[in-house]
Amino acid sequence: MLTIGELASYAGVSVRTVRHYHAKGLLPEPERDHLGYRRYDAGAVVELIRIRTLTRAGVPLARTRELLRAGEEEFAAAVADIDRRLEAEIRQRQRRREHLAGLTAGDGLALPPEVAGYLARLRELGVGERLVRAERDGWVLLAAHAPERVAEWIARKREQLADPRLAGFYLTLGRALDHAPDDPRTAERADELAAWLTRLAEEKGEDYLGDVDLEPPLITLMDARALDTLPAARRLIELLRERGWTGWTKLERVPPPTQRGVCEPFPTSSLRKGWS
Amino acid sequence: MLTIGELASYAGVSVRTVRHYHAKGLLPEPERDHLGYRRYDAGAVVELIRIRTLTRAGVPLARTRELLRAGEEEFAAAVADIDRRLEAEIRQRQRRREHLAGLTAGDGLALPPEVAGYLARLRELGVGERLVRAERDGWVLLAAHAPERVAEWIARKREQLADPRLAGFYLTLGRALDHAPDDPRTAERADELAAWLTRLAEEKGEDYLGDVDLEPPLITLMDARALDTLPAARRLIELLRERGWTGWTKLERVPPPTQRGVCEPFPTSSLRKGWS
DNA sequence: TTTGGCCCTGACGCAAGGTCAACCTCCCAC
DNA sequence: GTGGGAGGTTGACCTTGCGTCAGGGCCAAA
Numbered sequence: 001m002l003t004i005g006e007l008a009s010y011a012g013v014s015v016r017t018v019r020h021y022h023a024k025g026l027l028p029e030p031e032r033d034h035l036g037y038r039r040y041d042a043g044a045v046v047e048l049i050r051i052r053t054l055t056r057a058g059v060p061l062a063r064t065r066e067l068l069r070a071g072e073e074e075f076a077a078a079v080a081d082i083d084r085r086l087e088a089e090i091r092q093r094q095r096r097r098e099h100l101a102g103l104t105a106g107d108g109l110a111l112p113p114e115v116a117g118y119l120a121r122l123r124e125l126g127v128g129e130r131l132v133r134a135e136r137d138g139w140v141l142l143a144a145h146a147p148e149r150v151a152e153w154i155a156r157k158r159e160q161l162a163d164p165r166l167a168g169f170y171l172t173l174g175r176a177l178d179h180a181p182d183d184p185r186t187a188e189r190a191d192e193l194a195a196w197l198t199r200l201a202e203e204k205g206e207d208y209l210g211d212v213d214l215e216p217p218l219i220t221l222m223d224a225r226a227l228d229t230l231p232a233a234r235r236l237i238e239l240l241r242e243r244g245w246t247g248w249t250k251l252e253r254v255p256p257p258t259q260r261g262v263c264e265p266f267p268t269s270s271l272r273k274g275w276s
Numbered sequence: 277m278l279t280i281g282e283l284a285s286y287a288g289v290s291v292r293t294v295r296h297y298h299a300k301g302l303l304p305e306p307e308r309d310h311l312g313y314r315r316y317d318a319g320a321v322v323e324l325i326r327i328r329t330l331t332r333a334g335v336p337l338a339r340t341r342e343l344l345r346a347g348e349e350e351f352a353a354a355v356a357d358i359d360r361r362l363e364a365e366i367r368q369r370q371r372r373r374e375h376l377a378g379l380t381a382g383d384g385l386a387l388p389p390e391v392a393g394y395l396a397r398l399r400e401l402g403v404g405e406r407l408v409r410a411e412r413d414g415w416v417l418l419a420a421h422a423p424e425r426v427a428e429w430i431a432r433k434r435e436q437l438a439d440p441r442l443a444g445f446y447l448t449l450g451r452a453l454d455h456a457p458d459d460p461r462t463a464e465r466a467d468e469l470a471a472w473l474t475r476l477a478e479e480k481g482e483d484y485l486g487d488v489d490l491e492p493p494l495i496t497l498m499d500a501r502a503l504d505t506l507p508a509a510r511r512l513i514e515l516l517r518e519r520g521w522t523g524w525t526k527l528e529r530v531p532p533p534t535q536r537g538v539c540e541p542f543p544t545s546s547l548r549k550g551w552s
Numbered sequence: 553t554t555t556g557g558c559c560c561t562g563a564c565g566c567a568a569g570g571t572c573a574a575c576c577t578c579c580c581a582c
Numbered sequence: 583g584t585g586g587g588a589g590g591t592t593g594a595c596c597t598t599g600c601g602t603c604a605g606g607g608c609c610a611a612a
Binding site: 010011012041042043045046049050052053054056057058059067068070071072074075076079082083086087089090093094096097099100101103104105106109110137140141144145221222224225228229 | 286287288317318319321322325326328329330332333334335343344346347348350351352355358359362363365366369370372373375376377378379380381382385386413416417420421497498500501504505
Binding site: 290 | 598599600601602607608609
């Protein structure tokens with residue numbers, strides 16, 4: 001007669017595993033000796049080896065019992081099922097490895113490399129850290145929602161940055177946002193910005209700035225994030241509005257006040273509609 | 277402000293996941309509204325997306341917190357570590373799939389295909405089911421302990437079966453074991469068997485039958501399993517011993533009684549020593 | 553007024569055991 | 583006879599990343 005340790009060693013499993021199988025009802029509880037120790041016969045070794053063979057092949061314990069007594073058909077079906085599961089698990093890990101390979105510390109964490117490059121370019125141009133961070137968060141939100149459109153967007157952005165006036169626009173913007181909201185220079189910056197915007201609209205067409213085909217809730221979310229990140233932005237937006245420009249992520253001309261009622265600049269209520 | 281469901285939907289995770297991250301301290305608990313509902317700002321979406329990015333790449337939650345704030349070196353080291361883990365997991369599943377492909381229902385469950393073939397051959401020869409089962413269990417034990425030696429053993433066995441006298445030996449044995457232990461024909465079978473054994477020893481050499489280089493504990497275990505499976509075997513072994521043959525898995529001439537004391541036929545005490 | 557849809561907390565379940573804790577027993581050496 | 587070490591016992595909590603109840607609250611629309 002064998003003790004649990006001997007049984008386990010013959011079958012190549014741990015003692016804990018044997019007890020686990022008892023608890024799961026996979027292996028019948030043997031007799032106990034006068035000390036209460038389990039005592040096994042050689043048949044238990046064979047049974048345990050058969051169980052172990054299945055579990056080593058990835059059969060879940062719950063299915064092991066049925067499979068030990070299954071006919072050929074049932075067995076083959078179960079095996080095919082388990083094989084599919086294993087294959088799916090392998091593919092999942094492979095996908096994870098690919099994701100993992102694309103990860104970088106810090107800024108680039110939730111961003112594709114082209115966005116990281118774009119942010120680096122902004123820094124290179126001397127754009128303030130605060131504005132770069134706000135940009136980054138916007139891109140994080142965008143990349144999460146529509147990753148397939150990021151490349152196209154980035155290309156457009158880089159093209160714009162190639163124009164020194166747009167680069168200048170960013171620098172001006174960054175400087176404006178570094179002021180305290182009540183700094184008198186903010187008004188000057190707003191003048192400059194409004195002038196930039198107007199010039200851009202004239203040169204590139206009235207739709208150039210507002211050509212942001214994102215879902216309104218996303219725009220609202222990105223605006224909200226920007227306003228949280230950039231304390232001076234709220235004041236700046238007010239000032240810009242007085243100068244004929246409204247919005248943030250999507251900049252537009254202030255529409256003529258033909259309709260009654262106050263136009264809420266950032267309708268937070270619409271924020272509450274996700275894309276499910 | 278966002279509800280938990282909106283936050284979750286923006287970040288592409290489940291509500292349950294968000295609460296889980298709160299419980300784990302990965303995502304800070306936000307303010308509550310007058311109903312006790314959590315209310316999130318847009319920054320929480322960004323944070324959650326960053327967490328999600330890591331977990332989707334296979335980073336365990338426990339490491340996610342550190343990685344969010346890690347420097348390049350630490351990050352790269354952790355990523356390498358996790359990548360190794362994923363690779364190991366993939367290899368494990370691949371090995372399982374290979375195991376799985378080799379599985380068959382019933383007999384062949386814990387046995388390599390060549391053993392299954394050998395057992396089928398025994399059945400073909402008309403060897404009784406009971407003996408085949410006993411053989412099978414012996415092979416299960418053997419294959420579990422020394423899988424690399426199974427092929428060689430099977431080759432030898434098949435070679436032996438090619439000799440019609442050995443095939444006949446098996447048939448005789450099988451018939452003997454199908455009798456009740458006290459069946460008078462058992463003695464006749466024992467005579468036949470002893471005659472077979474003696475002839476074999478003469479023809480193939482005295483060591484042919486006993487040339488079983490297995491560890492004694494394994495032999496004892498296999499003997500024990502055979503005796504449990506074959507109720508008539510115990511009596512048959514006694515009768516064979518009277519006729520000059522002892523053992524089962526490893527058959528030997530009864531040694532001359534030079535030493536005093538009774539020779540225990542199956543020292544169950546030695547069964548208690550596994551291979552650890 | 554009911555119904556539906558969101559939210560809350562708390563707790564169990566899963567796969568396959570690992571790892572204590574607290575205790576017992578046997579065997580060997582001193 | 584006593585101490586140590588290597589076995590054994592049960593029981594219960596820990597792991598991962600959530601899913602899924604159970605049981606209940608709130609509000610708005612029909």
